[in-house]
Amino acid sequence: MIKINLTVLYIVLFCDFSLEALLPNNEYEFPIHMPGIHPTLPNSESYLCTGVAVPNQNLYITGFQPEADMSRVHHMMLVGCDAPVDMNLVDNNNVWNCGGSLSEPGISSPGSACPGSNASQTLFMWSLGADGIHMPEDTSVPVGLDTNIKHLVLQVHYYSTLGLEEDGDWSGLKVSYTNQKTSKVAGVMSLHVHGVIPPESKIAWDSLCQVGGTADLEAFAYLGHTHRLGKLVSGWKIEELDNWTQLGRSDPRQPQAFLPVDNVKMSPGDVLAARCIFENYGKTEVPQGKYTK
Template sequence: MTEHHMFIVYLIFAVILRYSECYSIEKYSLLMPNVRPNTPEIYLCTPIKVDSSKNYYIVAFEPNATMATAHHMLLYGCSKPGSSKPVWNCGEMANDMTTDTEDTASPCSEGSEIIYAWARDAPKLVLPDGVGFKVGGDSSIQYLVLQVHYAHIDHFKDGSTDDSGVFLHYTLRPLNKLAGVLLLGTGGNIPPKSTEYMETSCAIEEKKTIYPFAYRVHTHTLGRVVSGYLVKQNSEWIELGKRDPMKPQMFYPIHINVTATLGDVVAARCTMHNDRETWTYVGSTNNDEMCNFYLMYYVESKEPLHKKYCFTSGPPKYYWHKTDLLNIPDREASTL
């Protein structure tokens, strides 16, 4: 083989190697660094800095957790993390659960968005082909912050530690279908011995077409049904998803393939049944409640929505019927 031919072979090999590197799927472990929670209902966060010299595209999430240890996990994308510590208390009620000597802060100090959520032994989530969460590089997500809620600490009284977290599957191959999550939720309270609707809705205010492909529901113990809808401008309600929140809280495929555009409304309802003798309020502990509907979507050749959260005050101040929404599917939204 001549020197010229050897150079050609080497060049082809180098191109193939570079191509395979860009198109292969790699795995990164984002886990709690063997923490030992010492307070019930504590939320702990740990961050990673994403390489800002490259764009990474997360295409799958593989949980490393069990509901016996972790109540739930959230993965935040941040412009800046809430703390420079390797681990910090990041619960909504952190000030009530810790002493003044502990470092308490939110998961993100700037640019907060949720890109993944897990609870109740949900399995691995694989995004549709060609869809990924863009992080690092020129994206707005420069840090990933793992948050784990430890409702109980009995497992750790013998000195055991925890490495709950998620394995991130990613590629360097540029993707033009960029994923995003819109989190719908409410505040509010639930009277004793009652069934209450916790509802939220927001209009899409950006000139973008979004393609919903997955949804996830979340409540604590009082939730019976959580439903999410796309309300078109002709007041047609299209069911995006509906689940019993006591089942594994994974991301499920959207019920109907549909697109949402400027002026459409996304709406969600949690039907809550309170058989307690006392009022129940929205909060971060297992004795409180939450009403969340996560809508995962992608956009083509554009950045995801700037709007990341859609929250209302909830009952007794906010209900669908107190807004301009028409043709409300009252029965369908609360029955499986």
């Protein structure tokens, strides 16, 4: 079977494609940034997206380095779309609303992060001032010609305009890549939870899924993500009902970085499970979604 390196566990639980630098290890680097946005936050928070088409060739992403101010950005996510973004559905500034009701007036709302696509996948996530990630040796995320990733979309979750300067917000990422194929392929498996947190409560939300496909997998990193009421995120591999291996656990009140997994192998049929612990000391219920709630 093909050995695949897998980035796990992400739980929820404008710009041009241009070369900026040739890095010492024969990797290239390019930016994906918001184009000087001035969010007004009519709903106290907004989700905005911008994107860049992948050239019609095979490229291999090897790392992500965030460039954002956590005083106004709660999180950023890079998404791979299976088709180029339909520019007829977005405005001329290559920016669109992508957070449902948490939107900005005067900006197009096509209904998704990848308008015109049938499918998408998470490639990277950043929150609360965390650092970036670089893939292990000879490992990459393939994008472009022979893949189902044709467009890269940056989603930014704004919750403040603190410190916003006259030229607007330029939050984004530097993406490192190579044009040399690697022997191992990286990807993200994400488990999500949704619901409403009752008032004056401590509650656990669980999620699980079964590993499919035919390839053996090796987990090398995990990330736990919640909004303000989250206290603990943990992830597990389940082979049998009485055979659980912890992938990792994190406090989502700390910088939400990808943390190393200690040499955990997974096979088709194994189950991934996640638990998110929330505490709500308020007098009203809190729906999933808004950071300020």
